[in-house]
Amino acid sequence: MYDVICVGFGPANIAVAIAFEELWPNARVKFLEKAPGPFWQRTMLLDGSDIQNNPVRDLVTPRNPRSRYTFINYLHEQGRLFKHLNLPSHFPLRKEYARYIQWVAENVSVDVDYDQEVTGIALVDSPDSAEGVGVERSVEVTTAAGEIYRGRSIVVAPGRTPHIPPVFARTASPRVFHTSRYLPGIADLDAGYTGTLAVVGASQSAVEVVLDLVGRFPAARIVNVMTGYGYRLKDTSPFSEEVYFPEFVDYYYHASEEGKQRLRTQLRPTNYSAADADVIDALYLRMYEDELDGRPRVSLRTNRLITGAEAGAEGVTLDLTEHITGEREQVTVDRAILATGYLDLGITGRTEQLPPLLSDLAEALGVTADRPLSVGYDYGVVPDPELQGVPPIFVNGLCESTHGLGDAGSFSLLALRSKAIVESLHERLAKTGDDAADLVGAVPQPGFGI
Template sequence: MDVDPSDVLDLVCVGFGPANIALAVALDELWPAARVKFLERSSVTHWQPGMLLDGADIQNSPIRDLVTPRNPRSRYTFTNYLHENGRLFKHLNLPSHFPLRKEFARYIQWVAEQVPADVEYDRDVDGVSVVRTSGGQRLVESRTADGRVCHARSIVVAPGRTANIPPVFRHLDTPSVFHTSTYLNGIAGLDHDYTGTIAVVGASQSSAEVVLDLVGRLPKAKIVNVMSGYGYRLKDTSPFSEEVYFPEFVSYYFNASPEGKQRLRDQLRPTNYSSADRDVIDALYMRIHEDELDGRSRLTMRTNRRIDGARVDGDRVVLEMVEQITGEHDALPVDRLILATGYRDLGVHEREEQLPPLLADLAGILRVDDQLGLSVAFDYRVEAASSARGIPPIYINGLCETTHGLGDAGSFSLLALRSKEIVQSVRRALTADAGTLVDHSYALAVPAGSTR
């Protein structure tokens, strides 16, 4: 095919959420000469718009922002955002270790507006392929839903995580059932006097936050929290466990055997999954206690429940449940069903997907590991299948918890360092003179045996 060389980019980046905004900052500071375009499906930059709840915080230090771990002197730090917006001393005076989620969302939007990135909004990329030009050059071709085509020598995909919808709920085609990622939109039509029954399925931070929000927002509604365990568990915030968010842990985890990786995941799961922070758990427990004192029954906990069936019955959804200790069966009809069931990661097991849907057209040329799913190198470059040598560099920015550990589990902790790793790798791949590379003082630790 004929492609005008002047139209070929060095890099096309799909998505402009936190991961690729951090990448845009790294490109601006480390490789400003690169020709890069970002394609974003939304019309504006936003972060977790469905969960910007009153009083909810970000659960991690704001120093672990889009850039500070890589370059503390950057103008794109959270601290500089506060300074430039006249909010630094207000923030320093807050009686909390962590910023409100609403404020961090504004910081992310501010960076997106400040960084000199070429971003095209309302560009929903629905396909990625590898093409060969008439001159023999292989390029990445990205196609948008409106028919536009973009060619580049490499690509970074940051599509975000796919909401996990357990199989028992997948056939429910009704707006009354929705995931917490769209929570605020899903309840937008309910007024203060709403008296229906709302079920929240899950026992995570998100489910606890949603339950608390519903009780305050809809005081006349009946809220039922359904979970498979005995009750909410405290998140493991031991400083020893929190070292999983150190860059050294990425190397340690990456080099572990498949059995070692599984052992680490089993040990460290409570640092991020099926658990909640103490302040949220305490607030929820106190709310239940106060309702009992006042003779109200707004909030009911259905614990140790396995949901075996879910069906639409008129305007309601009926959950068929089994109490896993007593074996008792019960049915719960609800008017709204909110799924706090987490997100899918790359992999081959339940709650995982073999590769991001966006890369489905490349399934035949990308290497897939039988145990881990899509094969991703230490520098986040996707490895090619043995029969597909010489394909352009393809990178995954995020979603790599299975290969790189919990730092890639939707956390901000390693965004800045991951961005540097990707920028340096892309530049090595596309630039003949490796001596022009930037300082490595903030680079991730290189694992033994790495082919970086």
Template structure:
């Protein structure tokens, strides 16, 4: 049932966006570049828009072509491209001279901050969405979002782009210790636990859990920061695997594949997922694998090995010890052997939850759980998503709701949180929003003069 708002109703925005990471930032740019008359307001939980602040490791790169950025596939002439960012920072020629295939993650994070700065008038930072409901104002059904601080926002449409939920598998999810944490918290937690540099607080041993690109990067980063620390990577697979970077497989990040995947049956999607999995998950690029292997070999040669990889190991118990360290009990998956490792902390490079009914998935984004029964679902319980990223309402009076960057289970690997198809998805969303709002009741489109005045006032 819809609810009616109380006195002191806030302004109504055509588009209310949750999150202002790259996904909704790309949407804001697309709306501006099409000179959209739609009004928008985005809510960002962090003090400022940031991209992967917990994983800006020295030497790490973004793993995709820099022109798969916020805009270029949609509009190669955009001022918001990565190339123009380098030009405006005076680093274009220096960057083009780098002996590297992909940009540094730190530099791409700077690009995101730079682009987001042009849209500060549309964003309220430090506003973490806490509750979403549908309310009625002057006979119009609207979304109302209440933040942790108590502020209320109203929108004719809702675009959810909060990023995917970190996946913390069992038994790590049973431990309430700050010494067991997901990779998204890596840098701040490292500073908290060690000071971040290894000077005076070097840990005796640490564990990295997982077999992904991030797991390898974390192992390398820890070995550099703490040269006397024992760093062990534990993975359920036989060992660390090379990522599939075949140009044929990489066509999974083309819009044509997205269209094909969307039309496939659920059984077909599972088969396509299995094929595309090594292009993005449980695998790593050759450069970091070579560096890690050489590090381990040289340490073994010196008779002083401190970096290890343990394959076929699955944690069966995790507990905090009396001295505040972490005890990890592992089962060797094929021999049945059990071992215990006691570490100062464990970093979980275990990925993120996708939408679905599986044990490592979620049926819908947690923030919209109270609204989930207003939308159609597939037979297995997951939300049914249209080609334009809109959910299909089944209850009367349900305003349009779109998912931005959360739809890998319906749109395939190109929606897996990477930049690959970000700008094209933003174009699809911008078109869909314009279509849904063209005849929205109670809406009066602002003129170009109104928009210019609002921007000047901001």
């Protein structure tokens, strides 16, 4: 019986692992990861791409800048600190940050089982209370390999579910794939490929993929389909960027639903349907030079609604309608790459009611057709009030709808979120557990302690 079972071992739960080591080292914690190792964004480690995030907002620094696991110390131990500080770049390369994350995962004191894909999570009666379990029921986790794990609580961090627009949902074809499968989806194409590829979307990922395709397949033709008139600059004003401050979590969480919607509408350009100036400028210059050379390789289908998508032996046919003129056209491509973002928790718009891993617990968690998952300030799920003995269940990195843009796949608040989760787990489990010691150098506080 573990104190905590953590599903997923990406950046969100790696930050939790550091917090356990530094705050509650005697907790009995098991991490389960479906991948064979601690990999991050393997399908989007593109040449020249960066993390779009201040590197000091890493897995631990905002919580404990003296930790061994800071990005700065990683660079120091790798002998690259001064060279990195000399880079003519605002943000670190995505490839280097992926190596930092792997380095932390390999060095933090953690009990992790790789190649364990979780297929079921259930609530079961706890063993005899004489064992000091402290909760009436426990969590039972089953994996595809047939392993069964039991814990007094669980932290779920599976990553967000890719958003597949309805027009593509019925297109079950390897020719159509989300950017979360980008590199595997083009792995069979050689450098001399001369076909046509479509990129759907106008986000940072969309621009990065278009640039990568142009460099990777010089003879190919790229069609970028988007609903807007063109690419928009991401709002990187330092005033807007304060949405990634811990204080904003408190402000957003306690806002009304109407207030939250207003904030989402106002602040969307800080993270969505927009791209950084460096990649937009690079693509515009690339397209201009191609036109100058008489070999236009990238074409933009702006202001287009995709009304149909059909995959066949010859490729993927897209039906497009221009929003302003109503003009219709068909485009047939070899692959359609969906840079269409990810789902949030909710019941309207691009959402899902709860993480798929928790679907078997929908009733216990009070999730219905008109009620999404309810998450507390400390990232703990609020269960159905009529049910007793539901063990602590936390969701890590999935709570943008309740906690704001700091939970939108950003590194900004990982370290502080892990602190909130570990402190709350300690407070809940240690109240009746005989074997739980005080947190190291910390007094349990709700939320971020701000």
